[in-house]
Amino acid sequence: MSAPKQEATKRNLKPLWIALAFALLIIITFLPNDGDLPLAGQRSLAILAFAVILWVTEAVSYPVSSAMIIALVTVLLGLAPTIDDPTTQLGTAGALKLALSGFSNSAVALVAAALFLAAAMQLTNLHKRLALWILSLVGTKTKAIVFGAILVSIALAFFVPSATARAGAVVPILLGMVAAFGLPRDSRLAALLVITSVQAVSIWNIGIKTAAAQNMVALNFIQEQFNVNVSWGAWLLYAAPFSIIMSVVLFFVMIMLIKPETSNIEGGKEVIKKQLEELGPLKGPEIRLIITSVILLFFWATEGRLHPFDTTTVTIIAIAILLLPKIGVYTWKEVEPHIPWGTIIVFAVGIMLGTVLLNTEGASWLSDKVFGSLGLDSMPILATIALVTLFNILIHLGFASATSLASALIPVFIVLASTLTANVDQVGFVIVQQFVISFGFLLPISAPQNMLAYGTGAFTTKDFLKSGIPLTIVGFILILLFSATYWKWVGLL
Numbered sequence: 001m002s003a004p005k006q007e008a009t010k011r012n013l014k015p016l017w018i019a020l021a022f023a024l025l026i027i028i029t030f031l032p033n034d035g036d037l038p039l040a041g042q043r044s045l046a047i048l049a050f051a052v053i054l055w056v057t058e059a060v061s062y063p064v065s066s067a068m069i070i071a072l073v074t075v076l077l078g079l080a081p082t083i084d085d086p087t088t089q090l091g092t093a094g095a096l097k098l099a100l101s102g103f104s105n106s107a108v109a110l111v112a113a114a115l116f117l118a119a120a121m122q123l124t125n126l127h128k129r130l131a132l133w134i135l136s137l138v139g140t141k142t143k144a145i146v147f148g149a150i151l152v153s154i155a156l157a158f159f160v161p162s163a164t165a166r167a168g169a170v171v172p173i174l175l176g177m178v179a180a181f182g183l184p185r186d187s188r189l190a191a192l193l194v195i196t197s198v199q200a201v202s203i204w205n206i207g208i209k210t211a212a213a214q215n216m217v218a219l220n221f222i223q224e225q226f227n228v229n230v231s232w233g234a235w236l237l238y239a240a241p242f243s244i245i246m247s248v249v250l251f252f253v254m255i256m257l258i259k260p261e262t263s264n265i266e267g268g269k270e271v272i273k274k275q276l277e278e279l280g281p282l283k284g285p286e287i288r289l290i291i292t293s294v295i296l297l298f299f300w301a302t303e304g305r306l307h308p309f310d311t312t313t314v315t316i317i318a319i320a321i322l323l324l325p326k327i328g329v330y331t332w333k334e335v336e337p338h339i340p341w342g343t344i345i346v347f348a349v350g351i352m353l354g355t356v357l358l359n360t361e362g363a364s365w366l367s368d369k370v371f372g373s374l375g376l377d378s379m380p381i382l383a384t385i386a387l388v389t390l391f392n393i394l395i396h397l398g399f400a401s402a403t404s405l406a407s408a409l410i411p412v413f414i415v416l417a418s419t420l421t422a423n424v425d426q427v428g429f430v431i432v433q434q435f436v437i438s439f440g441f442l443l444p445i446s447a448p449q450n451m452l453a454y455g456t457g458a459f460t461t462k463d464f465l466k467s468g469i470p471l472t473i474v475g476f477i478l479i480l481l482f483s484a485t486y487w488k489w490v491g492l493l
Contacts, residue, residue: 013057013059014057014059014060015059017053017054017057017059018054018059018060020053021049021050021053021054021059022050024046024049024050024053025046025047025049025050025072026046027046028042028045028046028049029042029043029046029076036365037361037362037365038081038083038086038360038361039080039081039086040077040080040081040082040083040090040360040362041083041357041360041361041362041365042362043076043077043080043360044073044077044353044356044357044360044362045357045362045365045366046076047069047072047073047076047353047356048353048357048362048366048408050068050069050072051065051069051353051404051408052408054068055399055400055401055404055408056398056399056400058400061342062342062343062345062346062401062404063341063342063345063346065346066342066345066346066348066349067345069099069349069353070099070100070349070352073095073098073099073352073353073356074092074095074096074099075092075095076095077090077095077098077099077356077360078090078091078092078093078094078095078096079092083359083360083361098352098356099352100352101352101355102347102348102349102350102351102352102355103348105220105348105351106220106310106312107216107217107219107220107223107312107347107351108344108347108348108351109312109316110210110216110311110312110315110316111213111216111343111344111347112339112344113312113315113316113318113319114161114162114210114213114315115161115162115339115340115343115344116319116322116335116339117159117160117161117293117296117315117318117319117322118160118161118162118165119330119335119338119339120289120322120329120330120335121159121160121165121169121289122165122168122169122338123285123329123330123334123335123338124283124285124286124289124329124330125279125286126159126286126289126290127156127159127160127165127166127169128169128173128275128279129276129279129282129286130152130155130156130159131152131155131156131169131170131173132173132272132275132276132279133276134148134151134152134155135148135149135152135173135177135268135272136269136272136273136276138151139269140264140265140268140269141263141264141265142189142192142255142260142262142263142264142265143255143263145174145177145193145265145268146192146193146196146251146254146255147251149170149174149193149196149197149200150196150197150200150247150250150251152169152170152197152200153166153170153197153200153201153203153204154200154204154207154243154247156169156170157201157204157205157207157208157211158208158211158297159293159297161210161211161212162213163201163202163205163211163212163447163448163449164448164449164452166201166449167197167198167201167449167452167453168452170197171194171197171198171452171453171456173272173275174190174193174194174197175190175193175194175456175458176271176275177193177265177267177268177271177272178190178193178265178458179271180265180267180268180270180271181262181265181267181268182267183261183262185456185457185458186457186458186459187260187261187458188258188259188260188261189260189261189262189265190456190458190459191258191458191459191460191463192254192255192258192260193458194453194456194458194459195254195258195453195458195459195463195464195467196250196251196254197453198447198449198450198452198453199250199254199441199467199468199471200247200250201447201449202438202439202440202441202447202449202450203243203246203247203250204243204247205402205438205440206239206242206243206246206435206438207236207239207240207242207243207244208235208236208239208240208243209230209232209235209236209239209300209311210232210300210311210315212402212438213343213347213402213403214402214403214405214406214434214437214438215235215434215438216347217347217350217351217354217403217406217407217410218406218410218430218431218434218437219434220351221351221354221355221358221410221411221414221430222414222427222430222431224355224358225358225414226414226426226427228427229304229310230427230431231303231304231305231311232300232301232303232311233300233301233302233303233304233305236301237490238431238487238490238492239435241482241486242435242478242479242482245478246471246474246475246478249470249471249474250467250471253467253470253471253474254467257466257467257470258463258466258467285328285329285330286329288322288327288328288329289322289329292318292321292322292329293318295318296314296315296318299314300314300315323335346401346403346404347403350403350404350406350407351407353407353408354406354407354408354410354411355411357411357412358411358414358415363411363412363414363415364415366412366415367412367413367415367416367419368415368419370391370412371388371416372419374387376388376416376419376420377419377420381420381423381424381429381483381493382480382483382484384420385429385432385479385480385483386480388413388416388433389432389433389436389476389479389480390476392409392433392436392437392439393436393439393442393472393476395409396436396437396439396440396442396446397442397443397446399446400445400446400447400448400451401448402437402438402440402447405437406434406437409433409437410430410433410434410437413429413430413433414426414430416429417429417430424493425491425492425493428487428491428492428493429493431492432479432483432487432492432493435479436475436479439472439475441467441468441471441472441475442464442465442468442469442472443461443464443465443468444461444464446468450464
């Protein structure tokens with residue numbers, strides 16, 4: 001089936017998916033309730049089922065589904081009895097306040113600030129300059145460029161808190177090098193380089209706290225439920241070694257599985273040199289952005305040690321500086337069109353829905369039904385992590401957004417953690433599962449950056465799966481290995 005026909009089929013099915021979402025919502029809402037689950041919890045699970053159908057099928061855009069979720073929370077929970085006093089209703093005014101609570105969350109402020117920072121990198125082309133500079137150092141041999149593509153993804157993860165923006169910076173440069181050698185976009189060389197770059201982006205979504213929005217979802221729930229703040233430096237200590245090993249594995253997986261047409265890109269150096277010349281010397285806004293980014297990185301890394309400022313606060317201060325006349329790098333008018341406001345809305349609604357699930361006991365009921373029968377509470381912790389990680393990987397196959405997946409699963413994992421044996425660090429257990437939520441290795445649809453790369457036509461789904469299967473298997477084994485050793489040594493588990 002051709003791409004246009006596939007797209008037409010997808011469009012034709014959208015009304016069916018919407019109808020299914022509403023049908024599931026109505027069925028779960030009116031299912032008999034024997035009293036083991038509060039009515040508000042039952043309705044929150046109905047809304048979750050509705051949301052998951054729309055998120056997985058993308059029957060409507062994420063911002064549209066967010067508006068629908070807000071409306072449903074307001075009406076269904078507004079007309080439901082409160083948890084504290086079953087004889088009184090919450091009321092639609094109280095439910096609306098709850099439905100909009102996500103927008104006042106500090107995690108949403110951090111994601112919004114991170115998007116402004118990513119926009120600064122794009123508007124000044126600093127991310128492109130950094131990528132070109134690293135690629136200019138590694139040489140023109142294919143293996144060296146594969147290594148360079150991984151190195152670029154690592155470097156950008158520190159400064160560009162958006163996986164899609166990082167992929168958007170690197171993929172066009174790599175395709176330009178392929179074109180310089182006279183090869184088409186669907187060549188083996190293009191597949192090798194582009195897949196490498198986006199898989200590295202996913203790997204470093206795990207390694208760095210501020211690299212991905214889904215990390216903010218998990219950390220927000222952890223902060224609310226356990227009153228624990230995981231600093232930028234602590235996250236780096238826990239996750240960076242995992243990502244470093246995965247990066248090494250990625251290098252060898254890619255050069256072994258996808259054989260390019262050539263081992264040396266003769267014209268690659270000239271392409272990079274030409275693009276760097278087009279950028280010209282470092283401009284004032286770029287220099288100011290570099291200074292701001294380095295200072296911001298310093299404050300992130302020393303959070304809780306050298307100063308009392310949290311990650312969100314210092315990031316918002318940095319954005320305020322970047323918006324200042326003369327001192328900053330852009331005006332509000334310049335940056336506004338580059339901010340994906342829909343992403344912020346989806347993020348806020350995801351946090352709200354997860355909080356509702358926790359507060360109405362919907363998450364605890366769901367955790368008990370999904371995991372209770374497995375007897376995880378009496379299993380060794382390593383066996384528990386293995387089973388939950390496998391469940392996490394499999395369910396990710398249906399989700400295009402790790403942020404949505406984190407919104408749905410992290411509340412359930414928080415409740416599950418509280419049922420495990422006393423010698424298990426509950427926060428650590430949830431953080432490990434958050435690492436797994438960033439496993440977008442298997443399919444192009446598993447992450448937005450994968451879809452961006454897939455849209456170039458450089459590779460097929462089969463090509464992506466070829467690299468994704470060994471990466472997922474190694475990632476699964478590493479999760480268990482780290483859980484048994486390193487994460488215990490550093491106090492995460």
